[in-house]
Amino acid sequence: MIQNLNEHQKEDLQEALAHGGQKVTPQREVVYAVLLAKRDHPTVDEVFQRARESMPGLSLATVYNCLETFVGCGLVRQVNHERESTRYCPNLAPHAHFRDESTGRVHDIELPDHVLTTLRSLLPSGFETEAIEISFHGHTKNSRNHTSN
């Protein structure tokens, strides 16, 4: 079901891992491939289920480990909504998330630079931002397909 990584993606993975002195492993490849295959912000458990289709022996702990490693490398982002299970996103462009309450689905919302600039300008002096998280929640009316991928 899940495609293997192409050369370009393999390179990205290898390079990102190398930064933190870490290596490519079969498990990491599978987990990364799962994230790229369907960019629907899966939970750890969803990643686990999908990854097991190509690697049945894979353990949940490893999925946690891989994802944590990727986040550390800046390869993927964690997405949290309230107290729900953490979801993962391989979209590296600056973007916000929209959580549809009816379906539970999470959609990427592109963020123009000027918005981030404006937001940073709201901070009192002395506040140094490392990251800004923006998340919407609501519903998506009709408008046929909002499929993430």
Place this chain on the structure above:
Amino acid sequence: MIQNLNEHQKEDLQEALAHGGQKVTPQREVVYAVLLAKRDHPTVDEVFQRARESMPGLSLATVYNCLETFVGCGLVRQVNHERESTRYCPNLAPHAHFRDESTGRVHDIELPDHVLTTLRSLLPSGFETEAIEISFHGHTKNSRNHTSN
């Protein structure tokens, strides 16, 4: 330690609860008073500790219940940062949160209307927003006192 609610605050509480067909109780008064007394975005447990000073028999479950009720009434907001314990905020003005990684403290950042308008304008048609959450995280340099209250 914690002041009682003044008349105005009591009225706000009573009115907000009435909306959901709920009543003022001594426990709810104490919990609400704790939130107003120190607007430092306490966790449930912190609220619990503080509330027990004026009402020793109070239980943790009740604190959870009260806070959930308040959120339902729109009296207070939940504040989540990554997977940390939920914090509570009685500031009803639209605002974002800045989480200082070094101290763990959470600061309110005022949000001008135009920022929210701009953000909403980023959504594709068909997306209906119910709420927008904005949270910064980083560090606060020198700049003496960033005490929330």
Place this chain on the structure above:
DNA sequence: GTGGGTGTTTAGAATGATTCAAAACCTCAA
């Protein structure tokens, strides 16, 4: 090729915030 050393994976146990269940309690109106 053999034996470590190092980082990775695995299974299962532990943790901890939150939720749930059921009994005790209160308030108010009949």
Place this chain on the structure above:
DNA sequence: TTGAGGTTTTGAATCATTCTAAACACCCAC
């Protein structure tokens, strides 16, 4: 006085995540 309905309390249950320790895999020096 009784009883219904909502609230509080205690303790147990849940469940995502983290931790622990043992098994593995890879690499290099001998």
